Amino acid sequence: MNAPADVITDAVGTSRPRLEGPEKVSGRARYAADHPMHDLAFGVVVTSPVARGRIRDIDASAVLTMPGVLGVLDHRNAPRLDPQASGFFGPDGSMQLLQSDSIPHAGRAVALVVAQTPHEAQAAADALAVTCDAHPHDTTFTADHPAGRAALTVLGEDANVGDVDAELASSPVVVDERYFTPEEHCSAMEPHAATAWWDGGRLQAFDSNQGAFDVARTLASLFSLELDQVRVRSEHVGGGFGSKGLLGPQLILATMGSMAFGRPVRVTLTRRQVFLMIGMRPATEQRVRLGADTDGSLRAIDHQAAFEISPLAEWVENCPEGSKVLYATRAIRTRITAVPLDLTPPGPMRGPGLTPGSFALESAMDELAERLGIDPLELRLRNEPAVGPVSGLPYGSRNLAACLREGARRFGWHSRDPRPRRRREGHLLVGTGLAATAFGSSAFPSTASITAETDGSYTVRIAASDIGTGSRTALVAIAAEALRVGTERIRIRIADSDLGPAWSASGSRGTPSWAWAINEAATRLREQPHDPTRPVTVTVDTAELFTGRFVREVHAYSAIFAEVTVDPATGEVRTRRLLGMFAIGRVVNPLLARSQVIGGMIMGLGMALHEEGVRDPVSGRQVNADFAGYHIPAHADVPDIEADFVPEYEPDEPSGVKGAGEIGTVGTAAAIANAVWHATGLRHRVLPIRLDRVVEEMA
């Protein structure tokens, strides 16, 4: 439970405000679209008017005479891109912008208009005549769609443990239900923006992304450049949540503009374009079957998930991941089906796969508890596994039971009447619910340099990203501990691809991965004799140490508790209390970690009650592509939220830490849905739990 005995500083484990706080509260922090630049031109993206088809003509003649217009790029004159450039899982057609006359989905970029000022570019983009032939499209997702096929297994093979059918047949209590989640959007407050220019023979960019090195590498590959010809910087990023994990259209198009017009070009997506062009969490449909003995022992978990995909790029919404590690059971079967449709390629959104998967599994567990007449908390405790039920591997630190017990104590769970629709306050129905989660953790290779300066300070360089995660501040603490000095002696530089290969701020693997490289560099620096009158630098790339073998099941865990009120007349659900207990290894900075998991829970609250990308099947377009139509939680939706951590140290992970970025989101929707059931006696298996759905069920 404790850090190694030779840790002598209090750098890790102490709450400290963010290093960049003064810049952020005074408006001085410059994001990708904020850097002043000489001779800057502005590109505005023109998007497809149809959901599938072919561009017949783009007539730029009228536009080219408009004030300030420098030119129009489309598939006929844009720089050629390497079609093999890779996204998350192989070649990614979403990056092949302005390469052909084919239109694969609504909102696809078909042209870039570049002008002297943003207004001139926008006016010209509005005036650009684009003629298309519309082809039939299909954007309607169903799990039994004839085009459905098995998803890639790159994130893990399907589970086939025991005989699921036999166990279900002999289980005295069975739950067999379907759960539905809609398209959801990361909706980071900063729209994707990039500024690109050429400096000598080098492509330079300020870009809004989650990993400057990964983006630079992909950019080089896409434009057939050498890696050292590309430099991407992303000092401040206005949120990502997965949506900025890949090389985005803003930087591809800004780069094209800078090549075509020989001057710096800035491309900022509009909010609407972010909704239409950036990968969303795909809609899912899941069937979960649970079988149990009357004492609550699970006999079988069968988790079959389907999600929508685009033919342009592979994606895996790995919904059943939690079903492979959370509970002991004799038999587990998981399947994932991908349904190709004419959509923007879906992508990662906070807790991809696990988040919709947890809604299904943890709702089903609540339904099982109801049918068994066992407390939902007790049901989970009774099914704690000794080893990974699919992998057979031993667990690393696993404190799910501690999260459940401590959370229950603080929440006052034990005074709960398990029967639904028993608690009323005036005209409101009141209910409580919980969910348990696991989120995989590991460390991936990164490069860190540490310089021992002659004044006794240290400079740490690593291409980490701080997208609001607090990594700048956390890594200073980790470096201070590794170097056995106070944090005031550490300077840090991040978010610059020139600092070398590094994992991005994604997969909840940022801090463990960057901590690993910093720890290795610090160790070698401390062991290396050197002359204190000269600066000395040690650089370590942990790729040389990475085996890719995992010998234990290492996950972060949480238990989420929710209390809701439901107005039976209006259908309004309000989250009145939300409490999360987390086991995330050692907590580097409790102030910042608490903010991060609370923010995750609020995103889960949005998923439960508000968020739904609505697609019109006739046009194939999202009809609510703005914040007036796509509702994310606002101040008034969010109660005071309690989040805390059980003491933990993960010996298999650098600095004893596990990832914290996504686990807050994962279990919250199920906890709220289960609370709505407890309040009303009615199950909501379709998200979000909208007013009309509540009213219809109550009627």
Next chain:
Amino acid sequence: MNDDGRSDISLRVNDVTHGLNVDNRTTLLDALRDALDLTGSKKGCDRGQCGACTVLLDGRRVVSCLTLAVAAEGTEITTVEGLAPDGELRPLQRAFIQLDGFQCGYCTSGQLCSAVGMLAEHAAGWPSAATVDVSADASAQELDAVEVRERMSGNLCRCGAYPSIVRAVLETADQQAVTR
């Protein structure tokens, strides 16, 4: 206004007067960001839906993306850069740092300007939808978390820093009440 659809205007921003020649369609947000290099105000949606561009006009909060620059002439404009003109952060800004009232920081300028305006509105006795007795002077009624959440709901934060923002605003309100 000139015949070419442009106007010569003067904008007084953070106690400094700037002469500008702007396209009449230019929003105040674009004038601040593009002409004056005051990029603290952010463009999160450009439709008045997110609040990241909130600034103060004569002390009242407005979304600068829905305000024309030409219409802001003759007002005292305060942006986030003007909240600490001499470089010393004001208590609200310090509370945001100490209580971690932001993560990515992109909505923060708007949250801060909105909070300054909101505290002034409450102090001036303006009720909100959450005010229990709207017939009375709202400044006499306690500013609690429910009031702050209601009054700040025009400022979206996707990182979900809401609970910390509310605490920072309430702490600042308490300090102001003490000093009044």
